[in-house]
Amino acid sequence: EIPTLSLLYKLKKIDPSPLGPLNDAMAVHNGQIGIIRGDITTLAVGAIVNAANKSLLGGGGVDGAIHRAAGPELVLECQTLGGCDTGCSKITDPYKLPCQKVIHTVGPVYNLLYRKRCEAALRGCYHSALQLAVQNELKTIAFSAISTGIYGYPSPAAARIACSAVKDFLDGEDGKKLDKVIFVTYEEKDANAYSQILPRFFPPS
Ligand code: ADP
Numbered sequence: 001e002i003p004t005l006s007l008l009y010k011l012k013k014i015d016p017s018p019l020g021p022l023n024d025a026m027a028v029h030n031g032q033i034g035i036i037r038g039d040i041t042t043l044a045v046g047a048i049v050n051a052a053n054k055s056l057l058g059g060g061g062v063d064g065a066i067h068r069a070a071g072p073e074l075v076l077e078c079q080t081l082g083g084c085d086t087g088c089s090k091i092t093d094p095y096k097l098p099c100q101k102v103i104h105t106v107g108p109v110y111n112l113l114y115r116k117r118c119e120a121a122l123r124g125c126y127h128s129a130l131q132l133a134v135q136n137e138l139k140t141i142a143f144s145a146i147s148t149g150i151y152g153y154p155s156p157a158a159a160r161i162a163c164s165a166v167k168d169f170l171d172g173e174d175g176k177k178l179d180k181v182i183f184v185t186y187e188e189k190d191a192n193a194y195s196q197i198l199p200r201f202f203p204p205s
Pocket of ligand 1: 038039040041051052060061062063065107144145146147148149150151152153184185186187190
């Protein structure tokens with residue numbers, strides 16, 4: 001049986017003041033890492049990270065949920081961006097969403113034959129989104145589990161890359177500029193993957 005995060009970590013409530021409805025999330029790694037299961041569109045954080053496609057014009061999964069909640073103005077801004085390459089990110093306003101900005105990142109479509117290339121692209125998603133957050137002076141960033149839905153990335157491998165890329169960034173100079181990075185899971189398979197992998201990168205204090 002997979003241990004739940006609450007067994008692995010002391011449950012510390014995240015300060016709700018900058019984070020709105022996030023006070024049920026768990027914080028670890030001196031409070032710099034949070035994990036929450038639920039709908040990313042409800043989070044009043046600095047930036048939420050959308051798992052977009054190269055067109056940036058909306059799609060299914062979390063992309064569809066974000067566009068529905070933001071309202072029709074979001075796609076109008078996205079139309080001006082000229083798309084986005086795999087492994088890269090672009091930033092927009094949030095419109096009706098409660099966050100301050102939306103970062104749209106394009107994950108790889110998983111292909112076992114090109115595993116290394118997929119891994120580098122997924123790592124690029126996390127790195128470029130974190131860079132954009134810092135450049136825009138945003139203090140908190142919440143990631144959806146990029147590529148693990150329609151794009152087919154196996155959840156355990158994707159969670160490992162997410163944790164590794166975020167840890168590398170937080171350990172670097174720009175990492176000090178972020179207050180909190182939150183992993184948002186939606187489906188059980190991703191919640192399970194993070195509960196297994198997160199403690200390896202961010203040991204419970
Ligand atoms: P991709 O095409 O990159 O695989 P998907 O949107 O299909 O993108 O899935 C990415 C992740 O987002 C999946 O783990 C999926 O369960 C999750 N997801 C779907 N809807 C939401 C939501 N409203 N909030 C947070 N995560 C979501």
